Amino acid sequence: MLTHYKYLIIGSGIAGTTAADAIRQHDKKGTLAILGNEPHRLYSRIVLSKPEFYEKSGAPNTLFLKDLGWYPRNGIDLLCGETVIGLDVGDNRISLASGKIIGYEKLLLSIGVQPNPLPDLEPAEARNILYLHNLDQANTILENIRGRETVLVVGGGFIAIELCDLLTKLDKKVISVISSPRYWRSTFDETSSRFIKDALTRNGITIHTDSFIMQTKGKSKIEAAIIRNKQTGEETTVPCTTVIAAIGTHCALDWVKEAGIDCNIGILTDERLKTNVPNIWAAGDCAEYFDLISGRHIKLANWTNSRAHGKIAGVNMIGESSSYRKTTFYSTEKLGLAISFVGDTSRLGKDKRTISRGSYESHAYAELRVRGGRIIGATMINMANELSSIVSLIENEIPMGKHLKEIRDPHFDLKSLLTHENK
Ligand SMILES: Cc1cc2nc3c(=O)[nH]c(=O)nc-3n(C[C@H](O)[C@H](O)[C@H](O)COP(=O)(O)OP(=O)(O)OC[C@H]3O[C@@H](n4cnc5c(N)ncnc54)[C@H](O)[C@@H]3O)c2cc1C
Incomplete structure (x- = not known):
């Protein structure tokens, strides 16, 4: 462990590890560490609630996502079992529960959430x-x-x-x-x-x-x-x-807030995942980022979003200025239901309304989140086949216009809204 790193990443999950990967694609030499309080290298958190983990006695081959050699091969120090308890943004250093102090030039907070x-x-x-x-x-x-x-x-x-x-x-x-x-x-x-x-x-x-x-x-x-x-x-x-x-x-943010970093339910960032403090970014489940599509700060908690955040934060830490503009979705088959989430799925919000599509009786139902006449997110039961259409409607910012009523009817083809005249 060095006492100072050019790039210091707190959180060894998918957001932090993807950011390290992205940094190494561009800067092969700058000192880089991933620090986390768990004793493990990157593993799939997703697999922990899936039968394969338990059927394979806790060791399915889908569990670990990096081999131990990946870190030294890429010049990355993996500092496991270390908990950050303080951040001094004036002196650019973090303090650990073990008593150690580590300095940084650029810092990423990818600390996830806690139950x-x-x-x-x-x-x-x-x-x-x-x-x-x-x-x-x-x-x-x-x-x-x-x-x-x-x-x-x-x-x-x-x-x-x-x-x-x-x-x-x-x-x-x-x-x-x-x-x-x-x-x-x-x-x-x-x-x-x-x-x-x-x-x-x-x-x-x-x-x-x-x-x-x-x-x-x-x-x-x-x-x-x-x-x-x-x-x-x-x-x-x-x-x-x-x-x-x-x-x-919840996000455990005491030491982050004490350092003067703006937080709400997560760590607030702009669309480049940068916090209000110079040289500090946030990514993944802990980041409440400015979403260019819905035009407000949102906090998501899914694997695809965290990985995509990691990539953007990483390239921005090496000096680029990339914005995050992505609609993430995921689907899960549980208890005989296909449950899907796409985009901004929060229920409350200024100027936001929910439009129902389908019904309980038809065994397929979606709650479309609409803001400013556009779909910005949805939750869906047994409607996973419509995910890609909804992603396109969200990403292309298609106004629903006169179709706001029609989209309630599951027989109305959402893809038809993607035609040229509607764009
Ligand atoms: C059981 C389970 C099943 C899931 N299934 C799905 C699914 O099917 N599909 C899907 O899309 N998503 C799923 N998710 C959500 C998904 O796993 C998360 O969105 C994703 O792992 C978040 O990644 P992250 O890198 O942002 O945070 P994390 O993976 O949580 O990593 C953050 C790390 O930072 C560490 N840390 C926190 N504070 C400190 C500190 N002070 N000092 C040092 N280290 C610290 C944490 O201990 C953790 O190791 C699931 C989550 C769980 C728990």
Whole structure:
């Protein structure tokens, strides 16, 4: 480890590693380090919630994305197991929990997000709650569910649904507890939530809505959870052997804010992923960047976006001035549903409205996010075949004009809007 690097990247995930790769394409010599608090080189976070990880005992060949030799071959110092606790933007240096200080010329913050902890449990009980965000946690889950049958999943968003699907495929009995009346409320409307709820039920998962865990029973191992219904006050003791919480994520930004870097729910950047402080960029899940397409700051949390961010941040760190203008999407097949996300999928926002396309009854449904008469994002159930049309409509900034009503009808061909007259 040097005491000063020309390029210093905090976060060894896909955003940070792609940025390092991009820097090395152009600057072969400048000293470069990737520093991260996990003990691992780049791995696929995506695979942690997929059956192959558990079926292959935590070692599928899709897990690690770089071999250990890649780092020295490219003149990159990989500093694992180091946590940044302070940043001095005046002296251009970071301080680590280990007591070390490292200086930088150019700094990238690609620190991702952290899972929200389950509130209101005694410390001894909280220790038994599992989370699925990193490789070590996935290995703990793997060990914990081996030979145990009943898993209680708390939460109703992306990771919780992935877990329900995964555990069902692993032949576990699954209980789902959500504090809201319906699933994935932050992103989905009632119709989309209903698809999720029905799919969970169809897959034999027991559901407790409007409920939260008050207490767990069992000392070193969980034997049951006491659940209280928020509406009725009724308390139920649910036997279970494992509790996994997936109740959203947050960016841990204390030291970033203290350094004077502008933050909101993420680290604020312009369209070049540059923060308000000279020589500091942010990329990936932690970046709340100015999106040229929707014309506002957005924060996404998907693999493609993080990788694409890494590339742009990397080239800008070597002196280019590239803007990020990309519509990312991803699709996942869960519980018999094809769930897709494209562009800006947040529900709230000034001047933004949601237009429904399709219906529950037709088994295919999309919520199109529209701003200024243009589609800027969508969530879709069983409509993955329309992803590419929607990406084109977003990227080409096609005005919906008189078609705003027609796009509600799933028989109306979205591709027809891409014709020359509409551009
Ligand atoms: C279980 C799971 C399944 C997923 N499945 C999908 C999927 O199917 N499709 C999809 O598109 N996306 C999926 N995602 C999301 C996707 O994995 C993320 O969007 C992506 O990995 C984010 O990459 P990143 O480089 O921005 O951040 P991260 O990969 O989170 O990397 C950030 C790194 O910085 C480290 N760090 C944070 N703070 C500090 C500090 N102070 N000091 C040192 N290091 C620090 C973190 O520990 C972490 O290692 C999934 C996520 C999870 C957790």
